[in-house]
Amino acid sequence: MPLNKDQLGALVDFVDAHVQAAGCDHTRRFTERWATGQQVLMDRLAEGLDEYGGYCDCEVVMNCDPEQVLGP
Numbered sequence: 001m002p003l004n005k006d007q008l009g010a011l012v013d014f015v016d017a018h019v020q021a022a023g024c025d026h027t028r029r030f031t032e033r034w035a036t037g038q039q040v041l042m043d044r045l046a047e048g049l050d051e052y053g054g055y056c057d058c059e060v061v062m063n064c065d066p067e068q069v070l071g072p
């Protein structure tokens, strides 16, 4: 996972808000939007999210909680 805990928390919050407003289209479109805004490389981030089952935006929200991924 190429993000620290603060970054991952920010990502999950961002994606959660957008998924609740617009729904998940089974891609990581909001994850990608956040990564672009933060100048985080999507290729590296995608690998990290895959590892934890975050294959689309709603799964990023469900499976990539910072406490679970990076520990307390």
Ligand SMILES: [Zn+2]
Residues within 6 Å of the ligand: 024, 025, 026, 027, 056, 057, 058, 059
């Ligand atoms: Zn989804």
